[in-house]
Amino acid sequence: MKTINIIILVVIAAAIAIFAGAYADSSTYADFKTAKENPGQEYHIVGELNKEKPMVYEPMKNANRFEFFLKDSLGNEAKVIYSEPKPADFDRSNKVVVIGKFDNPNGDFIAKKILLKCPSKYEAESAAK
Amino acid sequence: MGVIYKGENLLIGNLGHFLVALAFCTAIFSAIAYFISTNNNDDYSWKKAGRISFWIHAVAVTGIFITLFTLIYGHYFEYQYAWQHSSRSLPWYYMLSCFWEGQEGSFLLWLFWDAVIGVLLIFTVKSWESPVLAIVCLTQIVLASMLLGIDLGDIYKVGSSPFSLLREKMAANAPIFRTPDYLTKITDGRGLNPLLQNYWMVIHPPTLFFGFASSIIPFAFAIAGLWTGRYKEWLKPALPWTLVSVMILGTGIIMGGFWAYESLSFGGYWAWDPVENASLVPWLLLIATVHLMLIYKSTGTSIILTYILSIASFLLVLYATFLTRSGILGNTSVHSFNDLGLSGQLMIFMFIFYALPLFAIVKDKQQKLWLNLVYWGCFLLNIVVGIVTKNETVFAVLKWLDILIFVAISVAFVYKLYQTFPASRTEESFKSRELWMFIGSLFLLLSAFQVILVTSFPVINKLFGTNIAPPTDAIGYYNKFQLPIAIVIGFLTAITQYFKYKKTDLKKAIFSILITFAIAILLTTGCMFLFQIWDIYYLVFLLAGVYAVVGNTNYLISMLKGKIKLAGGSLAHIGFGFMLIGILVSSAKKEVISINQTVDYGKSMDDKAKRENMLLIQGDTVRMADYLVTYTNDTIVGPNTFYNVYYKGIGNKDEFLLQPNAQISNGQLNANPDTRHYLTHDIYTFVSNVPDKSKQASEPWGEPKAHQVLIGDTIITGNGKVIFESIDKNAKPQELRLNHEMWAANLKIISGKKIYTAKPIFAIADNKSFYTIESVVDEAGLKFQFYIKAADAGVAAFIETSERLPINDFIIMKAIVFPYINFLWGGVIVLIIGCIIAIVKRTKDYKLSLITNTKN
Numbered sequence: 001m002k003t004i005n006i007i008i009l010v011v012i013a014a015a016i017a018i019f020a021g022a023y024a025d026s027s028t029y030a031d032f033k034t035a036k037e038n039p040g041q042e043y044h045i046v047g048e049l050n051k052e053k054p055m056v057y058e059p060m061k062n063a064n065r066f067e068f069f070l071k072d073s074l075g076n077e078a079k080v081i082y083s084e085p086k087p088a089d090f091d092r093s094n095k096v097v098v099i100g101k102f103d104n105p106n107g108d109f110i111a112k113k114i115l116l117k118c119p120s121k122y123e124a125e126s127a128a129k
Numbered sequence: 130m131g132v133i134y135k136g137e138n139l140l141i142g143n144l145g146h147f148l149v150a151l152a153f154c155t156a157i158f159s160a161i162a163y164f165i166s167t168n169n170n171d172d173y174s175w176k177k178a179g180r181i182s183f184w185i186h187a188v189a190v191t192g193i194f195i196t197l198f199t200l201i202y203g204h205y206f207e208y209q210y211a212w213q214h215s216s217r218s219l220p221w222y223y224m225l226s227c228f229w230e231g232q233e234g235s236f237l238l239w240l241f242w243d244a245v246i247g248v249l250l251i252f253t254v255k256s257w258e259s260p261v262l263a264i265v266c267l268t269q270i271v272l273a274s275m276l277l278g279i280d281l282g283d284i285y286k287v288g289s290s291p292f293s294l295l296r297e298k299m300a301a302n303a304p305i306f307r308t309p310d311y312l313t314k315i316t317d318g319r320g321l322n323p324l325l326q327n328y329w330m331v332i333h334p335p336t337l338f339f340g341f342a343s344s345i346i347p348f349a350f351a352i353a354g355l356w357t358g359r360y361k362e363w364l365k366p367a368l369p370w371t372l373v374s375v376m377i378l379g380t381g382i383i384m385g386g387f388w389a390y391e392s393l394s395f396g397g398y399w400a401w402d403p404v405e406n407a408s409l410v411p412w413l414l415l416i417a418t419v420h421l422m423l424i425y426k427s428t429g430t431s432i433i434l435t436y437i438l439s440i441a442s443f444l445l446v447l448y449a450t451f452l453t454r455s456g457i458l459g460n461t462s463v464h465s466f467n468d469l470g471l472s473g474q475l476m477i478f479m480f481i482f483y484a485l486p487l488f489a490i491v492k493d494k495q496q497k498l499w500l501n502l503v504y505w506g507c508f509l510l511n512i513v514v515g516i517v518t519k520n521e522t523v524f525a526v527l528k529w530l531d532i533l534i535f536v537a538i539s540v541a542f543v544y545k546l547y548q549t550f551p552a553s554r555t556e557e558s559f560k561s562r563e564l565w566m567f568i569g570s571l572f573l574l575l576s577a578f579q580v581i582l583v584t585s586f587p588v589i590n591k592l593f594g595t596n597i598a599p600p601t602d603a604i605g606y607y608n609k610f611q612l613p614i615a616i617v618i619g620f621l622t623a624i625t626q627y628f629k630y631k632k633t634d635l636k637k638a639i640f641s642i643l644i645t646f647a648i649a650i651l652l653t654t655g656c657m658f659l660f661q662i663w664d665i666y667y668l669v670f671l672l673a674g675v676y677a678v679v680g681n682t683n684y685l686i687s688m689l690k691g692k693i694k695l696a697g698g699s700l701a702h703i704g705f706g707f708m709l710i711g712i713l714v715s716s717a718k719k720e721v722i723s724i725n726q727t728v729d730y731g732k733s734m735d736d737k738a739k740r741e742n743m744l745l746i747q748g749d750t751v752r753m754a755d756y757l758v759t760y761t762n763d764t765i766v767g768p769n770t771f772y773n774v775y776y777k778g779i780g781n782k783d784e785f786l787l788q789p790n791a792q793i794s795n796g797q798l799n800a801n802p803d804t805r806h807y808l809t810h811d812i813y814t815f816v817s818n819v820p821d822k823s824k825q826a827s828e829p830w831g832e833p834k835a836h837q838v839l840i841g842d843t844i845i846t847g848n849g850k851v852i853f854e855s856i857d858k859n860a861k862p863q864e865l866r867l868n869h870e871m872w873a874a875n876l877k878i879i880s881g882k883k884i885y886t887a888k889p890i891f892a893i894a895d896n897k898s899f900y901t902i903e904s905v906v907d908e909a910g911l912k913f914q915f916y917i918k919a920a921d922a923g924v925a926a927f928i929e930t931s932e933r934l935p936i937n938d939f940i941i942m943k944a945i946v947f948p949y950i951n952f953l954w955g956g957v958i959v960l961i962i963g964c965i966i967a968i969v970k971r972t973k974d975y976k977l978s979l980i981t982n983t984k985n
Binding site for chain 2: 003004007008011014015018019021022023025026027028029030042043044057059060063064083084085086089099100112113
């Protein structure tokens with residue numbers, strides 16, 4: 001067998017390893033119910049902000065704690081705790097992706113990362129004022 | 130309906146529409162002419178026709194650019210593009226940034242660069258002009274069609290024009306457009322995204338887009354090679370151009386990183402965001418392409434992979450454009466892009482370009498006929514089905530058919546390549562340079578594969594109905610694979626040059642390799658203590674970087690005898706080595722110094738990562754690592770609020786002011802960091818949250834309370850103690866011309882740890898009328914009135930107090946120390962210089978080969 005073929009085989013093996021690794025490490029988009037049933041497991045949850053319930057951010061007490069309520073696409077609601085300052089354009093966003101987990105089924109959702117989707121400029125304000 | 134609008138300048142928009150149409154048509158004509166010329170043995174008259182048409186095309190594209198700039202510069206807000214992306218207060222250089230805020234402008238920029246590249250190619254590629262320009266024109270047709278903005282009924286629209294009127298783009302029945310003079314009501318545009326109002330954003334996108342645009346060159350040459358049957362000659366003219374691509378795309382990417390570092394507050398220069406990844410992957414592929422071209426040029430091997438990669442780089446640029454412009458990244462990227470409804474169009478173009486190599490390589494007439502029939506049949510089927518039905522099952526079947534075609538095209542192309550270029554029978558030797566370069570290129574491909582795989586998760590989800598999300602710890606995940614790959618590549622760059630093409634004097638090579646390795650080990654040990662890195666994995670990574678620097682420096686000195694003309698490769702590798710060192714040290718030893726030590730957050734929050742932001746009340750001094758940090762005040766300049774944060778070193782004389790700033794609009798905060806640069810480290814600071822002061826200042830005051838007082842008395846309020854210290858009987862401000870007598874109460878307020886003063890005034894207009902001037906201390910939440918009036922015992926002094934929540938001026942900030950990040954920036958500069966030297970060298974080689982060819 002030629003050296004080059006061996007090398008190519010090794011590289012293909014590495015590519016498969018990467019593929020498998022990507023799949024093993026990947027997370028899933030889920031809802032709060034699934035996340036609650038699997039405490040400790042991290043998920044991406046896409047949801048909408050419940051603006052009727054309080055968003056709590058009290059920088060004088062703790063600058064690194066922000067709480068809010070999120071409703072996932074199936075309508076399950078959970079309190080989300082985020083250990084960072086309140087993201088600046090949070091109030092404007094309609095869709096939020098939280099990445100994190102429940103530590104226990106009765107606790108709150110602990111988000112370690114938040115992605116905000118702000119309404120596009122078009123929707124934000126109508127052209128004809 | 131029938132409204133004649135006043136004040137609109139329609140001429141300029143019509144000119145724009147005309148120029149777009151002209152650019153589109155000339156591109157089509159030019160492509161056809163060049164195509165016929167190529168198929169008729171480089172027929173001169175057709176070639177000339179194609180060339181003239183391309184000249185007109187280039188002029189038209191430049192015209193579109195100028196016209197759009199005129200729209201923005203002249204504030205023609207009747208045009209949607211100018212209205213949406215610019216405003217009157219914008220300086221001219223940021224008007225350029227308006228081009229890349231909108232999608233139409235981005236495509237225009239790409240179109241423009243491709244036109245520039247086309248013109249340069251016409252001048253330089255000689256006998257390759259017809260086939261190469263035919264391919265370039267094909268992309269120009271595609272890009273120009275993106276700007277057409279033609280609605281084919283309600284079914285489909287082709288492109289989106291930057292010259293559309295506002296009233297065409299908006300709901301036409303909006304009340305504002307019912308009046309003929311609606312323009313008088315639109316006084317200003319929406320303005321440019323503040324994030325783009327940054328000098329890096331003026332130069333980063335055009336650079337990046339030039340890199341993207343230039344990836345057409347290796348693609349066009351590879352196709353041209355297959356098409357004309359001059360299978361190998363194209364590498365010589367393509368090589369310097371591919372190096373240009375590598376250099377400029379690399380510069381563009383790193384500028385983006387530097388922009389992120391300097392002006393975005395995510396705390397670093399790279400975040401593995403899908404948008405960044407989409408530009409990184411073509412770059413990695415282009416680097417691999419350059420190395421394979423070099424192997425081919427010197428040894429005649431690895432032609433098949435050279436073809437595949439030259440083609441794949443451009444296809445990946447198209448794919449990246451699709452990813453970032455179609456909105457499919459949705460939930461995975463912090464960048465949000467609006468879908469202009471062009472994703473269908475983008476997919477059609479990918480469909481066409483993907484099959485182009487196969488069309489070029491198939492020579493047999495019968496096969497070509499079948500290919501055409503099957504391929505265009507499927508193409509039409511897709512379009513027709515897309516228009517006619519909305520049935521889910523039909524779409525599912527079609528989807529699998531398309532996937533099948535995609536796989537079939539790939540397999541057929543590779544099979545044809547193997548048929549055209551039978552594998553060589555010679556055994557590659559481990560003693561040869563080409564083998565090591567080949568392995569290095571494969572590792573670059575692995576790296577690219579991993580990045581694109583994870584970035585493509587949303588596409589995979591859409592195709593296969595899966596539900597996979599990117600890893601929750603993206604950085605850790607990428608590191609897991611990219612670190613070992615980078616280590617291997619670092620080592621390979623250090624040793625490979627010591628091998629010669631084909632055969633090597635092994636003894637000499639191994640001697641140099643071992644000596645430089647020993648030096649690298651020594652230096653790495655030194656670095657270990659200097660940088661305080663003890664993790665063995667990181668040390669191996671560090672060694673790879675150091676070894677790449679040492680190995681190539683030694684090669685440069687001892688083998689090339691310092692001949693700069695030949696040093697391109699070595700220098701680029703040295704730069705790469707420094708980049709590895711910079712990346713490792715700055716990220717491994719990056720330290721957040723704004724760690725909140727004082728507050729106990731309970732069990733669930735005990736890890737350090739959760740306390741990285743710190744509250745700084747105005748005037749307070751807080752210790753962060755070796756600094757005492759004070760937030761003194763803020764200054765407002767234009768739309769920016771600058772927060773003055775004063776750093777004072779403990780135990781040294783280091784003192785400096787950082788001014789992280791933010792733009793606050795509609796409750797939205799865009800924070801920009803400020804960084805103190807030292808040779809060995811950077812101190813990086815940004816505000817993560819600030820109070821909304823205007824909101825606080827509009828809070829109502831509580832009921833006033835009057836207190837009868839004597840000098841020396843203390844009033845207790847909810848917000849602190851107030852001491853009535855004295856009366857100033859000559860309190861009239863000097864600038865006041867009124868001849869009124871004014872008395873003021875000197876008040877001292879003790880609120881918490883802080884002490885403030887207040888001076889409410891009691892004024893006597895004449896003997897009968899009095900009035901008061903209040904004094905407000907926002908920081909303590911207190912308001913005072915002072916008056917003197919009749920009381921039980923003659924006259925008495927009264928202080929009236931009102932309370933509300935104190936207005937706190939504070940910032941919440943994060944400070945990070947990035948050590949030795951200059952290795953990264955320095956390495957990039959060395960890498961770019963290396964590329965430039967290599968470009969010069971390879972261009973000379975090519976010119977030389979032209980001369981010798983004509984002599985023969």
